[in-house]
Amino acid sequence: MILLQVIVAGLLIGAVYALFSSGLTLVWGMMNVINFAHGEFVMLGMYVAFWAFTLAHFGVASFSAAAAVVLFMLGVLVYLALIRHVMRGPMLAQILSTFGLLLVLRYAAFWAFGANFVSLPDGILGPSLNVGGILLSAPKLVAGVVALAVTIGMHLLLTRTMLGSRILAVAEDRNAAMLMGIRPDRMQAIAWGLSGASAGIAGALIATFFPISATVGESLGLIAFVVVTFGGFGSVPGAMIAGLIIGLIESLSAYYVGPVYQDVFVYALFVLVLWIRPRGLMGKA
Amino acid sequence: MRRAGWVALAAVLLLFPLSFNNPYYEQLGSLVLLAAISASAWNLIGGFAGQVSVGNAVFFGAGAYMPLLFYKLWQVSPLLGFPAGIAVSLVIAVVIGIPTLRLSGHYFSMATIAVAELIRIVVSNWDFLGAAIGLTGPATPRGWWDLVFRSSNPYYYMFLAVLVTLLAITYAIQRSRFGYDLRASRGGERAARSLVVPVSSYTLYAFMLSATFTSLAGSLYVVKFGFIDPGSGFGILVSINMVLIAALGGAGRLFGPLLGAAILIPLQTETNNLFGGGGTGLTYILYGGIIVLIARFEPGGLFEMWDRLRAKWGSHAA
Incomplete structure (x- = not known):
């Protein structure tokens, strides 16, 4: 029964990984x-949720929305101020730009919010539930289900709406899209906004059951790298499946080997994927 | 003119520690050289081959841990651990490099940071390697081969010898067929492939050479300081320092890392004195800001900026 509980908990956290990773992919x-600063976006989402709750007494739904809006704006801002200027430049500039951003965001948060962990109150989403002998924490259940729904929503947004078609058209062929009257710059800004929003909601959901700190983005960011590589270049459904698998592996290795090593297994899986199937689960060859 | 510049540079480097009878400056000089070694090693893969490693600390840490591990296990000279560190680093470089260097550059960058973090976590929890406390070297030397000296000067000249060797190798590579091919593959991978340049194996060789010298830098660090812990061996700041120093001076330029180190290391020592122990967060913010600015406005670093200014000034004069 405990094993089943470990599996369910892993899948629920995996759904949250899937959500923020789909933004990255x-x-x-x-x-x-x-x-490289995507984990820091999630961290900022956690803090937005925390401050919206503490200062303005927002509920879970409204602070998740607030985190999505704030991080959407941050994503657009980062694109306009930084990415737009380096994306066609040398590889070094592309990687250094977001890597530098990672340092600035992580340590500015460290400096502004302090080294101490903060957390939202325990019972914020009600007590734990007992479903057929499996003990489920209510926040994790809500987080997992909501994250799954939002990730699917994001996939539908990309594949079933006009906006999504425009975004994918720019991804496919920038010049052809331009000839169709689509403004690539605007679509790319929106994509960065959506990416930020996915990190923001995911952060707000994680904040309901996980302590908040400035350095939490370090492991979350690396997990996102593993998920997007495993899922396949640019594939949201791939990220969704990979996120669930990674959550499961993490949960099982924490249970069998020890929580300190849970990330070790995930990073090792990353190297393994690169060796065996570098294009990931759903990536194009 | 050019020759005079070389002589002046050599004279400054050789005479630097002798011109001050002040331990602070002697120490500073050896720190600059050490940083220049690891940044020049990063430059081989990040600057010349154009593959951005953000986890080179993994080699530095391997190079730093091995000599002290040999001393701890068998009480032998730390020197014997140097080749072991290089061997471990080469294995890690191959494990990361073979799968990722065939793919687009992002995979390589992500893999370097993930592997560095993986190994940092393992080392931090492994009692055999001293876990979070780390390892300590010989406190009092039993002979010269323990490489424990009271003054900074022997270290200074040791570091200088390694740096000169590394720069000489880099210079030779730059002028060789291998160097041209590397630059060609950085400029346009597909074009280089079409000219039958074996891009991924050449990049792998550059990465292995980079790993070798980064490991050596770690070994030199540890004989000077006598101890190592997971943070100062494998920590993210170690990797950041290499990238930042090389990019500031000029990635892909022979003397870029040395210039970057000569600027950044004194600045770092000063800001640490200024902010004190609590200021590490501020130092990182500053670093991140500088990295973003370099990426956004001057990806070629100070050397390229200097070239451009000189060209502009030259055209005005003409």
Whole structure:
């Protein structure tokens, strides 16, 4: 029974990984840029949720929305101020730009919010539930389900709406899209906004059950790299499946080997994927 | 004119520690050289081959841990651990490099940082390697071969010898067929492939050479300081320092890393004195800001900026 509980918990956290990773893979697939600061976006989402709750007494739904809006704007801002200027430049400039951003965001948060962990109150989403002998924490259940729904929503947005078609058109062929009257710059800014928003919502959801600190983005960012590589270049459904698998592996290795090593297994899987199937689960060859 | 510049540079480097009878400056000089070694090693893969490693600390850490591990296990000279560190680093470089250097550059960058973090976590929890406390070297030397000296000067000249060797190798590579091919593959990978340049194996060789010298830098660090812990061996700041120093001076330029180190290391020592222990966060913010500015406005670093200014000034004069 405990094993079943470990599996369910892993899948729920995996759904949250899938959510923020789908934002990373969207930008990667669209303009071949990797945002090294994506974990820091999630961290900022956690803090937005925390401050919206503490200062303005927002509920879970409204602070998740607030985190999405704030991080959407940050994503657009980062694109306009930085990425737009380096994306066609040398590889070094592309990688250094978001890597520098990672340092600035992580340590500015460290400096502004302090080294101490903060957290939202325990019972914020009600008590734990007992479903057929499996003990489920309510926040994790809500987070997992909401994250899955938002990730699917993002996939539908990209594949079933006019906006999504425009974004994918720019990803496919920038010049052809321009001839169709689509403004690539605007679509790319929106993609960065959506990417930020996915990190923001995911951060707000994680904040309901996980302590908040300035350095939490370090492992979350690396997990996002593993998920997008495993899922395949630019594939949102791939990121979704990979996120669930990574959550499961993490949960099982924490249970069998020890929580200190849970990330070790995930990073080792990353190297393994690169060796065995570098294009990932759903990537194009 | 050019020759005079070389002589002046050599004279400054050789005479630097002798011109001050002040331990602070002697120490500073050896720190600049050490930083220049690891940044020049990064430059081989990040600057010349154009593959941005953000996890070179993994080689530095391997090079730093091995000599002290040999001393701890068998009480032998730390020198014997140098080749072991290089061997471990080469294995890691191959494991990361073979799968990723065939793919687009992002995979390589992501893999370097993930592997560095993986190994940092393992070392931090492994009692055999001293876990979070780390390892300590010989406190009092039993002979010269323990490489424990009271003054900074022997270290200074040791570091200088390694740096000169590394720069000489880099210079030779730059002027060789291998160097031209590397630059060609950085400029346009597909074009280089079409000219039958074996891009991924050449890049792998550059990465292995980079790993070798980064490991050596770690070994030199540890004989000077006598101890190592997971943070100062494998920490993210170690990797950041290499990237930042090389990019500031000029990635892909022979003397870029040395210039970057000569500027950044004194600045770093000063800001640490200024902010004190609590200021590490501020130092990182500053670093991040400089990195973003370089990427956005001057990806060629100070050397390229200087070239451009000189060209502009030259055209005005003419």
